[in-house]
Amino acid sequence: MFKIYKILQSSGYTRVVRNCRLFSIATADINSPSSFKLKTLTTEAGIERRSVKSILESGESNEQVRIQGWIRGLRKQKANVFIDVDDGSTWNRLPIVLRAKDKPPDITLYSSIDVTGILVPTPKNPNLLELHPNSPITILGSCDQKQYPLGGKIRYDRDHLRKYPHLRFKSSKFASLLRLRSATATAIHDFFKENDFIQIHTPILTGNDCEGAGEAFLVKPMNHKLIEDIKRKSLAVDATDAKDKKSVDPEEVFFDAKTFLTVSSQLHLEAAVGGLGRVWTMSPVFRAENQQSTRHLSEFYMVEAEIAFAYEIEDILSIMESLVKFCIRRVIFDEFSEWDFCCEENLDFKNLLIQIWNKPFTIITFDEARKLLQEKADSLVPEGQGLNREQELLLVEKINDNTPVFLINWPKEIKPFYMRGCLDDSNLVSAVDLLIPEVGELCGGSLRENDLTILESKIMGMDPSGKMIDSMSWYCDIRHFGGVPSGGFGMGFDRLLQFLLSRGNIKDVSPFPRWPHNCPM
Numbered sequence: 087m088f089k090i091y092k093i094l095q096s097s098g099y100t101r102v103v104r105n106c107r108l109f110s111i112a113t114a115d116i117n118s119p120s121s122f123k124l125k126t127l128t129t130e131a132g133i134e135r136r137s138v139k140s141i142l143e144s145g146e147s148n149e150q151v152r153i154q155g156w157i158r159g160l161r162k163q164k165a166n167v168f169i170d171v172d173d174g175s176t177w178n179r180l181p182i183v184l185r186a187k188d189k190p191p192d193i194t195l196y197s198s199i200d201v202t203g204i205l206v207p208t209p210k211n212p213n214l215l216e217l218h219p220n221s222p223i224t225i226l227g228s229c230d231q232k233q234y235p236l237g238g239k240i241r242y243d244r245d246h247l248r249k250y251p252h253l254r255f256k257s258s259k260f261a262s263l264l265r266l267r268s269a270t271a272t273a274i275h276d277f278f279k280e281n282d283f284i285q286i287h288t289p290i291l292t293g294n295d296c297e298g299a300g301e302a303f304l305v306k307p308m309n310h311k312l313i314e315d316i317k318r319k320s321l322a323v324d325a326t327d328a329k330d331k332k333s334v335d336p337e338e339v340f341f342d343a344k345t346f347l348t349v350s351s352q353l354h355l356e357a358a359v360g361g362l363g364r365v366w367t368m369s370p371v372f373r374a375e376n377q378q379s380t381r382h383l384s385e386f387y388m389v390e391a392e393i394a395f396a397y398e399i400e401d402i403l404s405i406m407e408s409l410v411k412f413c414i415r416r417v418i419f420d421e422f423s424e425w426d427f428c429c430e431e432n433l434d435f436k437n438l439l440i441q442i443w444n445k446p447f448t449i450i451t452f453d454e455a456r457k458l459l460q461e462k463a464d465s466l467v468p469e470g471q472g473l474n475r476e477q478e479l480l481l482v483e484k485i486n487d488n489t490p491v492f493l494i495n496w497p498k499e500i501k502p503f504y505m506r507g508c509l510d511d512s513n514l515v516s517a518v519d520l521l522i523p524e525v526g527e528l529c530g531g532s533l534r535e536n537d538l539t540i541l542e543s544k545i546m547g548m549d550p551s552g553k554m555i556d557s558m559s560w561y562c563d564i565r566h567f568g569g570v571p572s573g574g575f576g577m578g579f580d581r582l583l584q585f586l587l588s589r590g591n592i593k594d595v596s597p598f599p600r601w602p603h604n605c606p607m
Contacts, residue, residue, distance in 0.1 A: 158258065492521075
């Protein structure tokens, strides 16, 4: 810090440095993580700017603070004006009380303000604090009540909020949901860290369609001049290949192959697990499906994990179950007040989450599930097909009394090529789907085929021309050079949030949902 100060001082910026509070590592205790918490800005008078959350948690009577936020409540009486301020840090609000004569004339609901004042115990409850301004309130941004589409005291439904993706962050319920989304993402990071997984940043651009269903978005440059320029430079490097270069597909010219937005990070994690043992990622994935259902998005986040030396499908099931329960515990117990506010319309759902947290998940085979659905629900699963959503929910909610179900040992013809066959039945693969109440399928995983001969045979069966096996040579190399049995799974993060927060529509748990015919902003 001192070196930086001297440089700024010699450059004529001494005044700027004096008016800022800089964080100094020189005075921090390296053994105390809290020492590295960012310091908040202060005014020239030395008054610290605090968040509403920190004031409500640790504010003290007669403490002078400065807050910045938005007005969520405005009540006028003869002598006083009562303002509720929200700064996004918590579902709760800080009350401000000022004399009516001190009220700014242009103050309105949803305006953004800057306030400095003294914290004072409320008359009705000395344990609660309110802010009494000791200087004029500064209005940073006004809000036109007549034009604001979320104004008034109306409780707008989620369909209405979805029409204004750029404004729904101002909705207190949606803001609460996003804080819980952040807490759940942190829980996932913590879970994998505590279990010695290494996080991998997998690519968004890929040359493969992991699911093999042709549901990927193709990526190519928009600039036609750039495409022609790349062609010319390629010709200059290798004139003997001129004929091929002139006829090259514009979709392949940039990377010399067709390139897609990723549908899954699994294959890349399989490469990483060959040297790191336990890996995971949380990354956006993209599916070009013409789906507008309540549980499908064109862009969503996927949590994926891969482990080496996985010999039994139970090795995967234990990680999946532990991860889901870890997230339930974090949201229900560590963030209980936020959850209660966000989900106050369905507080009974908490009992179901606690029930799921306390009970072991059920494990049944795909064939057993078909029989149960036929016998107990008169629902037929056709040959060569998986369960539809109605059947998934019938199985987990009605037949299994709302206890999540691991569905294992699937017919190989309805699962991807990379899944390892069951040792006791060559017609089945060691695959699993995790079914949960409200949502249906949450996770999908499998043991990976580690026999190189079998893997190459599967790939050639899909494309006898040999083009696919050439493009997947790197994937085969993983088995060829020190390969080990491995396995993994993927979990839809947005579907997990649907489940944890009891949201019927997946579009209501994503900050910027994308689906067919809808990609604003």
